[in-house]
Amino acid sequence: MVVDDSAIARGFVRRWVETEDGMEIVASLQTAREALNYLERTDPDVVVLDIEMPDMDGITALPLILQKRPDVAVIIASTLTRRNAEISLRALSLGALDCIQKPDAQGAVTSESYRHALVTRIRELGARARRVPAITKIPSVEPATPKGKSGANILAFVNTREPISLRPMPTTAPRVLVVGSSTGGPQALTEICTRLGPVIDQAPVLITQHMPPTFTSILAEHLARATGRPAQEAEDGEPICAGHIYIAPGHRHFRVARTNGQPVAILDDAPPVHFCKPAVDILFSSAAEVWGAWVLGLVLTGMGTDGTGGAADIVASGGSIIAQDEATSIVWGMPGSVAQAGLCSSILPLNEIAPAITHIFTGRRA
Template structure:
């Protein structure tokens, strides 16, 4: 079936959610959670991907929470079939924390899934996990709100011409920055280290930025905090290494930071920068979550600002919440520079939006323009 161009319902209508999971306990629990949320309606609760595909048109969901491991038709096989039916469909992949599922979840993001959510290991753990509930509800509401703001006006459906592929999804039109965002000049010091924070939509955005930085990536370290659980960050580092052509791995406590290497904060630990005998090294900390996140961006930015001062360039990419905004203020206070991703190209403009509105940014850019601007800055251009 060829994709058409439906849009989400108007903002005064509830978000229509389809749950697809072979565990009846999970389906029932998630349905009850969502039923308690204002503005959310569970329209279907199905046990496998085949049922989801066959009954999709009947229920016409805005969001699908899609389990990975299911009989008959698993999640990764179901995903493209659902996206063929509705190209602006929001699909959130759900999986337990295994290496295989982490690989599949990241593959799903590259195939068009909007996000993923790690499930607790057992059904009993699901019933008691307030974190899982909060994250699932937040993702559904944030992603749906974003899609509704950027959805195009409805257009008459046009049948595709035989032999011609369907038109690609519409992309948001770029526009000027909001009037309340004020930019500051970039610092005169070229960056010596890049620190990046990201969350929802981050894995894809990170690959774009790192591929773009390939011509100069050997000249400085790149230190990344992406909101992800353990195992997922291991796989993410491997993916980023392949995308960038540079060595990439999870940060190791006490290891010296060297140019040309990409360091990823391991899931479940905050990654910070310390100086030992005046040498910057990775530090891993097991403190409480910051901004509900662990790892969090704020500790990375604040510590990197202390360690590198004016030589630090911080980049805040797509993500929910406001993590990174406070740490970006520390970066500026120590003489460094800050770039945020713009709203039009962000999956969710929470983190970069909060940073931009705090007045600490020297640039707010479309995703594809971030790496070229960093290259210019590294060459001494302050524009």
Template sequence: MIDDRAKAPAATERTPAPSAADDHYRVMVVDDSSVVRGIITKSLEADPAIRVVASCPNGAVAVRMLPSTPVDVIVLDIEMPEMDGMTALPRLLEISPGVKIIMVSSLTRRNAEISLRALSLGAADYLPKPATGLGSADQFRLELVTKVKAYAARAPRGRQVRPTTVPSAAQPARTQAPARPVVLRKAAIDRPSVIAIGSSTGGPQALAEVLKSIGPGVTQPIVITQHMPPTFTAILAEHMTRYAGRNAAEAVDGELLQPGRIYVAPGGFHMVMEPGASGTVVRLSDAPPENSCRPAVDPMLRSLSAIYRQKLLVVILTGMGYDGLKGAKVAVEAGAALIAQDQASSVVWGMPGAVAQAGICNAVLPLSEIGKAIGRIARGEAL
């Protein structure tokens, strides 16, 4: 990890402010390392839709600058002198309630815990810094640009800028607008024996809302693949245990699926299932990434559909790319039911949009209705 705190300037660096007619997505970068700020700025401004309008060495400078520097997205480091990211976060949101803040930190358990806690305090997303530094971290830079554009498009001012595509590591650049009307699949839905959920960008917040609202009486195991790096998935599961009212943990290779429990695919491993003498066995695989992801949703769904067929309920939540589409097609052909999050409530309508536009969904619902729908189906009631 790059550390040049001694070289961080005392004053704010900034590019010339754009005119009122400027249609770029406007970003503030806050990090105590001038090298990191420079790399992030260069990476963002390589995209013609983005302009970095402020570069700040700590949270205190960002708080002072924000009232006079309207921005759509703030890229905010966690560990900084004078005022760290967690101290600055609520103050920045108080100044500009509509701004989208992406937390960036080194990949440690402490910072992963802080990043996920920041989501509950109003941050939009997080991005771990690669341990090898940012200079050659192509995946980090691609994900950073992708997330900045996705969130900027949802910021109050960002909704008024020109339409733009959102590139993804999991798919070629393309517009988020639906290419064709959503046609629902009319088919009977069986009471499931297992519930499978796939999510990516915006997923931690979406999962929290869904799992909180499923309601009592749902005893089926819930298996979740959320695109996340190692360390983050373990902490995500710990948070789920607190807010979902049921035990959640990273999946362990060889364990059996148990009623009422939540299993989260560990970062860096695909989570798949296989039949065993005493029940369904969890297997963790370090097979190559699928859709540029590991864990990926597709292998989870393929393995579940082979075991449960029409006794499987699949839910695809907000996320970039189209991971989950191929697996969902296999699951639906085997008889599974499928729910996707709608475009209006998705941070990015990539993954749910892909299955919705494929015509294989039983329902496409706002996030606020998905947990209740899962609860009804799990109890054997009508959708």
């Protein structure tokens, strides 16, 4: 279901979705009140919901939609104003699963990468809405040790996937935390960062969250308020210092380099990686070059595979990776990819990640 007072925006989404196999538009509506009336009869898996509409806006309609259909996946579509970015992040806290820039007639917003991002979100979140409840992890009584991975632990899953092997946690205490996240990331980042005060005080925290411009700036402000620590979009050439949270600006890649012995932020306008800009792979790979074995990487909820290549570079440099588990992830794409690649030293539910990171940074690594 597409709910937007702009006929242009509705037209773009309809054309994109109708060319995809296995997807259809069940309703294309210009008001939120129409959406509430059509919700039960059309039974959508996904609602793409505009923020600014006459009569009833998206933030008012959201809880009413979820009250009628708690299992529906809502994607907020918003123009890139500061006010709408604030509202969109509030919508995520109220139960929307993702937010994306509203399509319009501007070339950047109707590009192939944008179309891919929107269609992928609709497909992945629609599949999630139809999926059975999250799988349950059960520990093996006597974990097997696969050939070539001496001492690795095994997590067995109640499904048809291959068991996931965990790497031993390195003995070197990390000096930097790098984080990659996408769909569901803002909520997960807030949950974790608010409990990482002692870690932030002793080490920089670098974050790539897949979000448009303006949204990342608002996210930084929210994290600063929630943590009581400085948090801001990274600026090109600025030193990376302990006690600070740095966030990749929307539509700019964020990597780190060493200048005169000091790690600094580098922003660039290179093409998207995995259709993502900013890309987690770029941040992770550059962190591995700068800090080597002193890197702890964290991959949170999100669709796609961005972060897996960079996580491999961190592991090759002697660092370690933690991934969010499937049960607490909105989409287990990014964390699932690094887990299934055998790159993780730990796979944890959201509420256990901050305590684990604190233990790792303080030297209690079991």
